[in-house]
Each structure stands twice: as structure tokens, then as C-alpha cells.
Amino acid sequence: MxxxxxxxxxxxxxxxxxxxxxxxTEAGLRARVAAHRRNLIPARAAxxxxxxxxxxxxxxxxxVQATVTRxxxxxxxxxxxARYLAAENxxxxxxxxxxxxxxxxxWAEWPLLQIRRGRAEAEDKVGLTSCxxxxxxxxxxxxxxxxxxPTTLNFLPDTHIVVVNSDQLVGCYEDGWDRLRTxxxxxxxxxxxxxxxxPSRTADIEQHIELGAHGPRRLHIVLIExxxxxxxxQDADQPAAPTH
Amino acid sequence: xxxxSRNFEDNARAGLANDNLQQALGLAQTGFPLRxxxxxxxxxxxxxxxxxxxxxxxxxxxxxxxxxxxxxxxxLASGGKVHWASTPQEACNAVLQICRSxxxxxxxxxxxxxxEEVGLNEFxxxxxxxxxxxxxxxxxxxxxxxxxxxxxxxxxxxIKEQVAETFRAEHRSLDPDRSLAEPRQMCDEARAILRPHxxxxxxxxxxxxxxxxxxxxxxxxxxxxxxxxTQTLPRVHIVMTSLEKLVPTLEDAGTLLRxxxxxxxxxxxxxxxxxxxxxxxxxxxxxxxxxHVVLLDxxxxxxxxxxxxxxxRCIRCSACINHxxxxxxxxxxxxxxxxxxxxxxxxxxxxxxxxxAGHLPNASTFCGKCESVCPVKIPLxxxxxxxxxxxxxxxxxxxxFRTGLSLWAWIARRPALYHVLVEVAxxxxxxxxxxxxxxxxLPLANGWTAVRDLPAPEGRSFQSLWAERQKTGAxx
Amino acid sequence: xxxxxxxTCLVDFFRPSVGFAAVKxxxxxxxxxxxxxxxxxxxQPAYNSGDRADAKAIALQVLDxxxxxxxxxxxxxxxxxxxRQHYSELFADDPVNLLRARELARRSWELVSFLVDxxxxxxxxxxxxxxxTYHDACSGLRELGIKLQPRQLLASVAxxxxxxxxxxxxxxxxxxxxxxxxxxxxxxxxxxxEADIAATGAEAxxxxxxxxxxxxxxxxxxxxxxxxxxxxxEVLAGMTEAAxxxxxxx
Numbered sequence: 020m021x022x023x024x025x026x027x028x029x030x031x032x033x034x035x036x037x038x039x040x041x042x043x044t045e046a047g048l049r050a051r052v053a054a055h056r057r058n059l060i061p062a063r064a065a066x067x068x069x070x071x072x073x074x075x076x077x078x079x080x081x082x083v084q085a086t087v088t089r090x091x092x093x094x095x096x097x098x099x100x101a102r103y104l105a106a107e108n109x110x111x112x113x114x115x116x117x118x119x120x121x122x123x124x125x126w127a128e129w130p131l132l133q134i135r136r137g138r139a140e141a142e143d144k145v146g147l148t149s150c151x152x153x154x155x156x157x158x159x160x161x162x163x164x165x166x167x168x169p170t171t172l173n174f175l176p177d178t179h180i181v182v183v184n185s186d187q188l189v190g191c192y193e194d195g196w197d198r199l200r201t202x203x204x205x206x207x208x209x210x211x212x213x214x215x216x217x218p219s220r221t222a223d224i225e226q227h228i229e230l231g232a233h234g235p236r237r238l239h240i241v242l243i244e245x246x247x248x249x250x251x252x253q254d255a256d257q258p259a260a261p262t263h
Numbered sequence: 264x265x266x267x268s269r270n271f272e273d274n275a276r277a278g279l280a281n282d283n284l285q286q287a288l289g290l291a292q293t294g295f296p297l298r299x300x301x302x303x304x305x306x307x308x309x310x311x312x313x314x315x316x317x318x319x320x321x322x323x324x325x326x327x328x329x330x331x332x333x334x335x336x337x338x339l340a341s342g343g344k345v346h347w348a349s350t351p352q353e354a355c356n357a358v359l360q361i362c363r364s365x366x367x368x369x370x371x372x373x374x375x376x377x378x379e380e381v382g383l384n385e386f387x388x389x390x391x392x393x394x395x396x397x398x399x400x401x402x403x404x405x406x407x408x409x410x411x412x413x414x415x416x417x418x419x420x421x422i423k424e425q426v427a428e429t430f431r432a433e434h435r436s437l438d439p440d441r442s443l444a445e446p447r448q449m450c451d452e453a454r455a456i457l458r459p460h461x462x463x464x465x466x467x468x469x470x471x472x473x474x475x476x477x478x479x480x481x482x483x484x485x486x487x488x489x490x491x492x493t494q495t496l497p498r499v500h501i502v503m504t505s506l507e508k509l510v511p512t513l514e515d516a517g518t519l520l521r522x523x524x525x526x527x528x529x530x531x532x533x534x535x536x537x538x539x540x541x542x543x544x545x546x547x548x549x550x551x552x553x554x555h556v557v558l559l560d561x562x563x564x565x566x567x568x569x570x571x572x573x574x575x576r577c578i579r580c581s582a583c584i585n586h587x588x589x590x591x592x593x594x595x596x597x598x599x600x601x602x603x604x605x606x607x608x609x610x611x612x613x614x615x616x617x618x619x620a621g622h623l624p625n626a627s628t629f630c631g632k633c634e635s636v637c638p639v640k641i642p643l644x645x646x647x648x649x650x651x652x653x654x655x656x657x658x659x660x661x662x663x664f665r666t667g668l669s670l671w672a673w674i675a676r677r678p679a680l681y682h683v684l685v686e687v688a689x690x691x692x693x694x695x696x697x698x699x700x701x702x703x704x705l706p707l708a709n710g711w712t713a714v715r716d717l718p719a720p721e722g723r724s725f726q727s728l729w730a731e732r733q734k735t736g737a738x739x
Numbered sequence: 740x741x742x743x744x745x746x747t748c749l750v751d752f753f754r755p756s757v758g759f760a761a762v763k764x765x766x767x768x769x770x771x772x773x774x775x776x777x778x779x780x781x782x783q784p785a786y787n788s789g790d791r792a793d794a795k796a797i798a799l800q801v802l803d804x805x806x807x808x809x810x811x812x813x814x815x816x817x818x819x820x821x822x823r824q825h826y827s828e829l830f831a832d833d834p835v836n837l838l839r840a841r842e843l844a845r846r847s848w849e850l851v852s853f854l855v856d857x858x859x860x861x862x863x864x865x866x867x868x869x870x871x872t873y874h875d876a877c878s879g880l881r882e883l884g885i886k887l888q889p890r891q892l893l894a895s896v897a898x899x900x901x902x903x904x905x906x907x908x909x910x911x912x913x914x915x916x917x918x919x920x921x922x923x924x925x926x927x928x929x930x931x932x933e934a935d936i937a938a939t940g941a942e943a944x945x946x947x948x949x950x951x952x953x954x955x956x957x958x959x960x961x962x963x964x965x966x967x968x969x970x971x972x973e974v975l976a977g978m979t980e981a982a983x984x985x986x987x988x989x
Contacts, residue, residue, distance in 0.1 A: 079531065219486065229450040235488070
């Protein structure tokens, strides 16, 4: 197909009335890519403190029919998952990402929860994953593929539970990409980065919004507030000190 | 996809007479435009983002050759392959070759307008490979053997009773007496029917809303999850896309993504926005083993640097379509090909030629609504006018209109004669219509009087009355 | 202020009353009004049909006829829009006339926006005991930003109750030659517009462009409805006695 490649590039250059760009211009373009400068970020997602970030995230996620439970410690997660499944009348079975960050949760304290670690299969009804970041701007979860984070967990099961730590909360998508660029190994992105905003839906029949088209019908977010966030919450709840 | 845009007038008339379509369009009219308005009201930066979006696209087009080569190098570095296709035939052949190389029998498809453009489904079927559409709207029209009538909501022309009828006729293994009265039931049924196809498919084909040069990635923006299942479960993932989807960086994609969902459906962000880069990594537990990008030109490179370049900014949001009073009157099938509405009126002649698509840029009042809602500020009416100029120069417009207009212009350039003729005509027509004040019918005016009365002139021209007023010096 | 009236071909032929209403309003605003004789059309029919040569020739005629006036005012958003937004595009490759076109554009205005934005008119001295609704003609709205000005002035007309039209900004289906080239589509659009007008219960509908008004009136009468159709200038100038509504005999 090198014939077409050359023809297409030649056509583009001839349309632009020039040949290959000169080295100086090319260097400038490469620099532009390497700098990946941010464009305008909506004020809604910028300059938020920890509490505002969390509150915005929860509000936006709930707006798109995700459900959110806030916990004060990861030790409460297993219990919350068991509660949620029972409340939704779902069997206490789930497939969980082999994600080491989920190991610290005391799953063993809930022996009735049947857990398999691995990727999802067609019969799985409930999947549980961590996330890479949680984006307050639109209540969006950022999940990346990897050896411990298979993507099938995000799409095959009917119910998707995501454990989010409050230190994963960021304001905008660009914050998420910056974290990825600094944390990930090597030059290449993960195979898949899923930005998930609420459960699956369609409006293809008469504009009626129906949840659970092909992906999960339920998206449940378990948000663990770390110490710093919890302190902000407490501060916010205090009545203002009287002034004389 | 075979174009029937030549038959626009008949197609439009059929659309106007189709009660089911009119009912469906009525629902669409209030749905998307209202939701878009609400989403934009919540984002004060929307106008500024439109300007940024425009400049990102313009910049990319100015250096498209550089960005394409850069993009390709990144795709290769991540283990993917790029297949450059000048023509639809080359694109189809590339897909076929990939499918054959893995002995594919079935292909799961996410929604791709580029795939429609090149007629991929038909081509695969002719070569013994079964494509299964998985987007709910695409699936419905595949069952009905219809083309899409909208670029993001392909079945928008149907009312739910029609969908139910189709499901009942095609899903024969299910209980014929089951209830399909509600979209919920049909949705569940489609989900159950299509799930095995995702799992069995050898190859998954998606489109791409954007390609990112910085990382060699493709981005799909969906709500159902079918696109993600399509590109995760099968062994091979093929991205059917075109040159102008490219943007330089993830940050640039971010800006356009902020514009896209809001402009399309009024969502803040789609349920699933996925950035894909190459095939599965060695230690991944799932994902395709191969990742291919079929990059189609089909005339786009020729638009760069010319009067239609701005059309290449299009991010396929469908805002112009949703807000167009002509589209909402006649529906998408009237346009006769893949791309309907204002964006179709500009793009279709570029891709299949003005002779085949001549009506499309003419069937517009230039109300300007499309341009006002376009997230990347494409001057759609201006480009439709450019097509009209080309048609005029090539004498493609109907002779009666060309003659009439030439005559009008000839007279209009001779004011003295013009004033005499206008005065004579307004007296004559004014006198003829003086009783009723309007005409139900009038020779030579059938285009008007077929559907509405023609108000009678007052009986004198302004210029002659003014001249009289000046002479007598009468004050009003 | 010395104002030249751009009559427009539709006003000249179909409804001079609109022209006289415009003159009256401009004089009330303190302008002296002249009507250059060498004007016929703004060239939009040729321009929108792809006939650039004729459009340019007609535009040149306009440039010549209206040279030397402080302002050019047209009782039509579509003609004013043609001059303001599109003449410079016509002369893009003709530097001398491009300059003249730009300069003319700066002096050219649609009537109601001229009265409010340039003359500073805030109210009119008119009475019209009617319940009316208002259609926003597309060119005036989207090319010239005319939205509030007619409503501001109509609010000052004694006895007039203005009801907002749902879908006021949706095209009525006139579109110049569109309405005769694609009559079925145009019919659907104007039928929807009439239904919206009927739904307000208003006795009258007003707009700032005669093309839209002829189209709407034509449909109103074909359907046998009683809605009164007039150009907004007639109401603002208090000249509704002077002429029957559009499409109604004397």
C-alpha cells in the first residue's frame, strides 16, 4: 500500500501548494506535539480544592445515573459491596480485577461474597475494578488496560462496581493524562483508556433513553475518602465561628 | 454505499408523505436541539471552545502530511499497522485481506460512516464474510435493509412500532406473542441477541471520531458499549477512518471532545469515550492481538487548500442535521447517501460529484441555523453557495430557472426600464387581484400558487409613488 | 442625518406602504430621507443562484447609486444582510471595489436595528389594539443580530400585546427561489410556521422581511385562517389604516 501512501501525501502537499515541510517548521511541529499544551479548561474543572473536586465528581456522576457511596476507609468496601449486591437483588458473586490495589480490602471478612480474580467472561454478572483517575468535570472514571486491569471487566458484566480513592480525584481530563504520562512505563499509552461516564445507554428508539444497551446497566462507585478529604468534609460541616 | 441523491425531489416528496417518518422526526426535533441548548447553557466557555476547536482543525489540515506521518510512526511503535487507501475499493480490499489472513467468518461492527461510504458490508458479504452491526440503530436498519438516515442516530426515522415489527419478523426463535410495546423491551432483546455475536466474531471493526498523532491512538465516542466490546473481544481490531480525523495531541482531542457530545446529544460526555493504542500488550489479559487502521482519502486530500477545505473540520456531531428545518421536514433518506442534512449537502458533492448530488446544496433556504450551531464554525451556507456557483458555471441548473434569473438580472441592471416594467406589472396584477387581494392561481407562478396564495400587489410601485410625492411636495 | 432608502424589489413591487412606513419612521427619528432612483435589486437572487457575474454587476450598481449618503437603510434584513455581509465577498478579488463595498457595508442597515441602535429610538408614537406575535426572519436574526430591537419598539405601541412565537427563529420556508424550486418542502416549513402562529392564538403576525411575510400570508389565506399579516414597520409607524393586511383586498 506504499503506492497509496505516497499518492495521498503527494496530493496533500500539492493541495497545499508546497513540498515536504522544511526542517525548521518540522522541528516546530514536533515541539508543539511534545509540549502538548493545554487549551482552555472550563472554570468548572479548574482550581478546585479537594472537597470541591469530590463534590463535583459525585454530583456529575449521579446526574448520569451512576450510584455513589462514600466510605471513610477501605476496610468498609467489602461490606458495602455485599450490601449493594443484596439491595440490587443480585447474587453475591463477582469477578474482580487482579489489581494489587484491591488486595488491601479485607474481602475475607465477607466469605459469602464469591470472588474470582481475572478478566470477565460472558456469564459474569458483576465486575469490580479500581480506576486510574476520577474526573470531576463530568463525573467520569478513567480506567486503563494492563496486566492487572483487563478491559472486559468494564463492559461484559451487567453491573460494574468501581473502587475510587479520593486521591485519584482530579478536576479535568488533562489532569488524568498528565498523571498517566508521569506514572506509566515507556512511551506508549496503554492499549485502552476508557473514560466511563455513567452506565451504558441508548436513545436509538424514539429518543427514549434506555440504560444498559450493551455495556453495564448499573455503574456503582465506591468512593473512599482519605484522611485529608475527610478533614475537608468535617471543616465544611462546621458551623461558621461567630464574629463579634 | 450506492448514492441515489439524483432522485432527491422524489425522495423528499416520499419523506414528506411518510407519516411514520413525520412522527419520528417530530420527536427528534425537540429532543436533540433542546438537550444541546441545556448542555451549552451550563458551559460558559462553549463559545471560546468553538474558536479553539476551529483553530486546532485548521492547524492540523495545514500540516496534515506531517501529522499523518507522525501518527503512523506512533501506530507502528505501539504494534499497530496503517493501511493507506486512496479509494473505497482499496479500503475494502485492505479489510478483506486482513479478514482473510485470520480466516474470519464473522465481523462485529461498531458504527462507522466511513464503512458506509465505501460500501464495506456489501463487499464483505459478496466475499463470504458476514458483518453484524452491533450499534442498536445500525442493527435495526441492517435487519430492515435500509441505509442510515442520520450520522449518529441511524434509525431516527423509525417509530417504535416499526422497530417492534422488524424484531418480531427477524427474531423468529423468540415467542411471537411476547410484548414489544416499549423501547426497554426491544433494547433488552437486542442486547441478548447481539451478545453472542461479539463473543463469536473473529474481527471487530469500528470507526474513529478522532485520531491522535501524539500517541498514535484512535478515539471512539459512544454510549452503548458496543464499540468497546467490538474492539476488545475479537482477535483483530480494524479502525475504518479517514484522513481528516487527525488531531495533534490528547489535549487537542480533549477540546474537541468537550464540543462533541454537547453538540450531538446534549450530554456532558458520552458514556464511553475510549482511546485505543495498538494491540494487546504481552501481559494484558484481554484485547485484540492485531490492531489495524484503514486510512481513507476518497477525495479529501483534494479539498485541502480549496474552497471546501473548511468541511474537513467536521467532527460528525450532527448538530447541523438536528437543527436543519429542511432535514426535519424530509428526513435523512431524501439526501440519498451516507451524509444527510447541511454537512451532507456540502460533503456529498465533494465525494461523489456535483452531477450526482446537485440537488443537495440547492435544497436550502440559507437560514444559517446550521452554521450557528456548528461546534467548529464551518460556513456551511457559503460552501453550498460555492456548489451552486459551480453548477451555474457548468449549466447544470434547470434551464427555466437560469433563463428567468438572467432575464431578471438583465432588467435589474437597467433601472429606467426596470421602473417602467415594475410599475406596469404592479398596476396590472394589482388591478387583477384588487377584490380578493390575492391569487389562488396565476400563470407562470405555479411553483408558488400550488401550495399557497399569492398576495396581490398594492397596485402602484413605490418608486412611482415616491416620484409623484416628490413632484407635488406633499408631506406625509 | 442623510439617509438613502434601499426600497427592496419586493417592497417596490408588492407593498409600497412598507416603504412609506419606513420613511415616516426615519423622519420621526430626525433623518432626511432620499430614494436614489438608480436602484433596483440588491443582487441576492443572482448571488444565491451561483450567478456571481450578475450579482457583481448589480452590486456595482448599488455601490454607485448609494455613494455619498451617510446611511443606507432597508426595510429588510435579507437585503441589508446581502450588502453588509456578502458584498465584500463578491469583490474579494477586486481591490478597488472591495474597498468601496466594505465602506458601503459599514453604512448599511436594516430599518428597525437602525432606528434603535443608531438613532437611539426607544419608543414609537403608535397605537394598535391587537394581540400579535413576531417571526424572526433568518437573515436579520443570524446575519445582523436583529432580535431585541423590534420587540423593544413593539413594546411601546399602545394597545399592542406581543406574544412570543414558539419556534420564532425557525425558518418559514421562503428562502428566495427555494420556495418555488422545492415547493413541497417549503410548504411543510410554512405549514409548521402557520401552526405555531395559530397555537399562540394571536390575531396578527409581524416580521421585518416581506419575503417571509408574503410566504406566511400566502399560506394563512390558503388555509382560510384569519390571522392578519403585516410588516413591523407599518405597525411602528402607525400606518395600519393606510393599507389592508397582506393578501387581503381593499
